[in-house]
Amino acid sequence: TSKPMRQQRIAVLGLGAMGTALALTLLKTGEQLMVWNRTAAKADELRNAGATALPSLAETLDAADVVLLCLVNNEAVHSILKPHRALLQHKMVINLTNGTPGQARQLAGWVQQQNSQYLDGGIMAIPPMIGTEHAFVLYSGDEAAFKASEPFLMHFGKARFMGADAGNAALYDISLLSTMYGMMGGFIHAAALLRRSAIQATAFLPLAKAWIAAMTPSLDLLATQIDSADYQSGVTSNLAMQAAGYENLVATARELNIDPILLLPMERLLQKSLEKGYHAADLSAVIESL
Numbered sequence: 001t002s003k004p005m006r007q008q009r010i011a012v013l014g015l016g017a018m019g020t021a022l023a024l025t026l027l028k029t030g031e032q033l034m035v036w037n038r039t040a041a042k043a044d045e046l047r048n049a050g051a052t053a054l055p056s057l058a059e060t061l062d063a064a065d066v067v068l069l070c071l072v073n074n075e076a077v078h079s080i081l082k083p084h085r086a087l088l089q090h091k092m093v094i095n096l097t098n099g100t101p102g103q104a105r106q107l108a109g110w111v112q113q114q115n116s117q118y119l120d121g122g123i124m125a126i127p128p129m130i131g132t133e134h135a136f137v138l139y140s141g142d143e144a145a146f147k148a149s150e151p152f153l154m155h156f157g158k159a160r161f162m163g164a165d166a167g168n169a170a171l172y173d174i175s176l177l178s179t180m181y182g183m184m185g186g187f188i189h190a191a192a193l194l195r196r197s198a199i200q201a202t203a204f205l206p207l208a209k210a211w212i213a214a215m216t217p218s219l220d221l222l223a224t225q226i227d228s229a230d231y232q233s234g235v236t237s238n239l240a241m242q243a244a245g246y247e248n249l250v251a252t253a254r255e256l257n258i259d260p261i262l263l264l265p266m267e268r269l270l271q272k273s274l275e276k277g278y279h280a281a282d283l284s285a286v287i288e289s290l
């Protein structure tokens, strides 16, 4: 008779808002889980939910097959793993900490030197979304590690493998966050303008959402123009007109004594684009000035 395969022992390191959400999700799916956090008290909730919290990081690493990290940044990841490098032999390291593509590649190289597999991840969700249909997580690095861990990774949200380059997940993650911060920064600036007239952000919200939804399809044309470097094809709103209109965004902020700091980089890019002769092109042409 053949022995049943031992279940992989997963350790979640980092029990902030996100690490806790990840660990609770795995516990709900019946995974045997070890947890560790620098501030030990944060493991209490998970211990009560059925996780094992060993007294030290060394004991946790020693007992784990899969080491899943979710810390504040990659400096913290490296700083906790480095002193225990000898315990990382033949493990699977899954790092869901936000970082740069370069950091992910460096960590991948370092983990491989310890004879372990490295998978980097970018979580596209906030903690309450983990385990819901709206969450997705981007992974890159060791494909065999991804395939082997997919059965539990899929519980966090849709799991998408972005390629063998460990930096890819971070590249897409940062690109999506850049898109998000542009939108949120714009909304916060708008709310500051409206507040001058005692208009609540919540009252403005329906209009803002309708406008964002109406404008989202225009990304299709922008993307096509960028990929072809033909910034004039299909243009309906030329850059000279947009630059003139944009001046009113900055002027309105100043008129209302609102710092135009969030608007100024785009104003500068529009001016640079005009200097380069892109008067008849679309907004996509500003990419040439980045």
Ligand code: FVH
Binding pocket: 014, 015, 016, 017, 018, 019, 020, 037, 038, 039, 042, 070, 071, 072, 073, 076, 079, 080, 096, 097, 098, 099, 123, 124, 125, 126, 127
């Ligand atoms: N929360 C979110 O909305 C986003 C969603 C997308 C993904 N991010 C990234 O997830 C990582 C963790 O974020 P978080 O929300 O869990 O953050 P915190 O609640 O602030 O917890 C931070 C944990 O990191 C530990 N930590 C910090 N410094 C160190 C260190 N030098 N050594 C060891 N651990 C460290 C901290 O421990 P403690 O302060 O409780 O002792 C927490 O466990 C992050 O990359 C997001 O960008 C979240």
